Amino acid sequence: MAESEGRFDLIVVGAGMVGAAFACACQGLGLSIALVEPRPPQRSWPQGETDLRVSALSRASQRILTRLGAWDRILELGASPYREMLVWEGLGKGRIHFDSADLGEPDLGHIVENRVTQLALWERLEQAPGVTLFCPAACADLELDPNGTAAVTLTLTDGQRLTARLLVAADGRDSWVRQSVGIGTSGWDYDQQALVANVRPRDWHGEIARQRFLPTGPLALLPLRDGRCSIVWSAQAERAAELMALPEAAFAAELTQASESCLGDILAVGPRASIPLRLQHADQYVRPRLALIGDAAHAVHPLAGQGVNLGLLDAAALADALDQARALGRDPGGLWALRRYERARRGDNLAMLAAMDGFKRLFSNDNAPLAALRGWGLALTDRLPPVKHHFMARALGLGDGLPPLARP
Ligand SMILES: Cc1cc2nc3c(=O)[nH]c(=O)nc-3n(C[C@H](O)[C@H](O)[C@H](O)COP(=O)(O)OP(=O)(O)OC[C@H]3O[C@@H](n4cnc5c(N)ncnc54)[C@H](O)[C@@H]3O)c2cc1C
DSSP: OOGGGGBOSEEEEOOSHHHHHHHHHHTTTTOOEEEEOSSOOOOOOOTTOOOSOEEEEOHHHHHHHHHTTOHHHHHHHOEEEEOEEEEEESSSSOEEEEEGGGGTOSOSEEEEEHHHHHHHHHHHHHTOTTEEEEOSOOEEEEEOOTTOOSOEEEEETTSOEEEESEEEEOOOTTOHHHHHTTOOEEEEEEEEEEEEEEEEESSOOTTEEEEEEETTEEEEEEEOTTSOEEEEEEEEHHHHHHHHHSOHHHHHHHHHHHTTTBTBOEEEEEEEEEEEEEEEEESOSEETTEEEOGGGTEEOOGGGOOHHHHHHHHHHHHHHHHHHHHHTTOOTTSHHHHHHHHHHHHHHHHHHHHHHHHHHHHHTOOOHHHHHHHHHHHHHHHTOHHHHHHHHHHHHTOSSSOOGGGOO
């Protein structure tokens, strides 16, 4: 490619769910966009097969994906609504039940395969004027002027040089961009693995998402349209390795027990995978000509299924900041626009990271008085409709301060 062909307004590194959503959100801002991704999305899969990586998408995410023109395609490819949520304590009797009907909402969210969300967004991007996809492509070098006065230059491993006024890193939790520019992170490894699988229980799940807090880590059973459940079972690394190694029948028996047979016996278990868990927060989200979004900026424990929901809000907030910069004729890669994004998202993300970490610690403790207190807290909250409504509204993304793409 000739050097002139490599000049853009915006480079997005990473076109997973968050990077692809951000690029879609920037269409219409009059920016030329380069999107760099090493792995093409999966285009097709056998009918009835459900991937292991799924996400619970909130109402705010649904709104964003609707406005980006991807939601109808997601429904066509397959999404499983969940109308209620049941959370209970592994050691005591405390439980809490959330019902979308209490808020006058049709559901509390949808379970969607990550590959479905990504593909629906890619299909939009492939038709979008002004968007150039570099895929498969890998990054080799990044030059960021420390004063941010000049453009940012990204060199790909095949030698192509892309320049832009702003580079946005959406390249996930191990972000190459973040590491290349030396932005540090705070956080820690949980020494826990999330074991994921799709399982068939004896009983119909009733479109209820269930989560049991065990002292060894939370176990979530998320309802799928075909009656199976997608499980996320977090456990210490050693226990997770043991569970991964069990033959299917023995694993099913362990899962039946761990879920307190809430859906009867687990009859069948599909392939299993395990993912190491980490809490991580980037020390900075922005530098002149650079912004981090999604897991590149923050990785959260999956116990409340918030990671990609936060990432989509980042994408919407950054697109909004760029839109405001455009309206005022300001530089999209300048700190005026980028700090607006950072201010809009950093506090919210940090609060969610802290809350999820707090829950994880509170419920991982098998101290008897603490367990009793937890059970009491859950039972009490269950009997306080205003508090429950507040939690539900937050989880659904019905709160204030949302970026325009996520607003009702
Ligand atoms: C077990 C588990 C369950 C979860 N459940 C939920 C849930 O229910 N709800 C929820 O909201 N979140 C959930 N999450 C979190 C969610 O999966 C992540 O937050 C989400 O995938 C982050 O999206 P992302 O696009 O920022 O990053 P990623 O999904 O990691 O995508 C990064 C993209 O960047 C690309 N990339 C990587 N390196 C480079 C590079 N050097 N150059 C260019 N591109 C690169 C990758 O190929 C990929 O396409 C869960 C996480 C786990 C582990």
